[in-house]
Amino acid sequence: MNFVSCTQCPLRKLTHFSKHSPEELAFIASLKSGQVEHDAGTIIIEPGGHANQLYTLLSGWALRYRLTTCGERQIVEVLLPGSIIGLQSVLLGLQNEGVSSLTRVSLCVLGGAAVGELFAHQPRLARGLVNSLLQDQNRADRQMTLNAKTSSASRLGHFLLEIFDRAGALGGQSQRWCHFPLQRGDLSDLLGISPTHVSRSAGELSKLGLATIRGNTLEIIDRQSLVRFSGYQIKHAEVKRLLL
Amino acid sequence: MNFVSCTQCPLRKLTHFSKHSPEELAFIASLKSGQVEHDAGTIIIEPGGHANQLYTLLSGWALRYRLTTCGERQIVEVLLPGSIIGLQSVLLGLQNEGVSSLTRVSLCVLGGAAVGELFAHQPRLARGLVNSLLQDQNRADRQMTLNAKTSSASRLGHFLLEIFDRAGALGGQSQRWCHFPLQRGDLSDLLGISPTHVSRSAGELSKLGLATIRGNTLEIIDRQSLVRFSGYQIKHAEVKRLLL
DNA sequence: CGTGCACTTGAAGTACATCAACTAGGGTGG
């Protein structure tokens, strides 16, 4: 993707992208120090490594994950365009999170040094950042609850609806289909079940006529039934507001 | 507990409590509009309800939880003194989280209206709030990974070590024992396993000579072995920094 | 027309849930 200036950023047109004053926009533009592209499967932040670069995801899909002591991967978040990448690593200096691209991605590179300025001179953006983190917390709480209390099939169904709605909020998508680059192994590391059981659960959703995953596309066949089946309760207003 | 002024707050002496300038302290003191006591088992924030009051926990233990559609409780966080209560509810207006006291608690009441001032005039506190939320995110990510990838007994062991260290950081505690007001049902809702299986897991830790829970006290018998058994990796420096 | 990879399907094992019986404190009233 060609270099995109923040004022022209295509994401900024989206209804769930935060509205900013010209001054705030200028500040955001001053944060952006570059733009890079990566192929699918590239490690953007090395887990256990020492990252000091903050990014936002301009296009493509990415995964935020952790590694266990025995080398297994747990995906903690699927990142879609508009997501900020590397806050834990950069602001806290932690080395627990890894981020890797799932498709070809474009990243906006944020000049890490100037982030302190945000708190000093951009109070509305600082508050936006807090809100964004609280929305993440809300999502994580929900995920934890689902993992503990529901069957694998309804968990999968719930995730499919959630990602379908998030992808849909980014625009240009049909009522029934969306691009879906996650493979069985990814879903397995995300939902905390084995790859073979992901297959079974997906098969169940398919047999019930609720949704199917074929190749790289997800089809929501009977949304209403799937909502009922999975206990999906996320309202449109609760879809995360994008910030920078 | 008698009314405690912020400048005299006993928590502020702790090494992992953030250091503040006199101006910041004055601001924090101005936030505190009162102090309330609750008995054990009181609902502080009603899940599904409409909360607009922010608190900090001055003394005692509390639980932050969610309710599923079928009325089950998932505990997402154990709150110890120094925790901020109600951010999701107040700043985001969400109604998903509930908070209830586990012991008798004292709460500092924060005048919700003035919170906007924090972003406008207290940049270091705003940044501290972001850091605090990122530490919560780190903890939630870890919890999610543990829930998905480890056995119930090592999960329990991990939690016991974590809470022991958090409680220890608050001071005045032996090397081996600490107060532990959570019951089997609480651990069950926290770890996502049935109460009877909590019993079995606790029995296992006890038989292995690692730790025991008797009545209201937790004993870490063989810390080193328990660390190994549960894959505990939290460094002292990673214990959450308290803010307000 | 093979070769390799992601996925599916089947059979057997395991960790946990569920249900039920039993045990141990901890108040309360006599």
Next chain:
DNA sequence: CCACCCTAGTTGATGTACTTCAAGTGCACG
């Protein structure tokens, strides 16, 4: 002081959801 109950916890037997291992299928690529 004891008989009583009530609740929290433990222990055992059985059921189930998931894991693991292994064989088989379909499709993309040479």
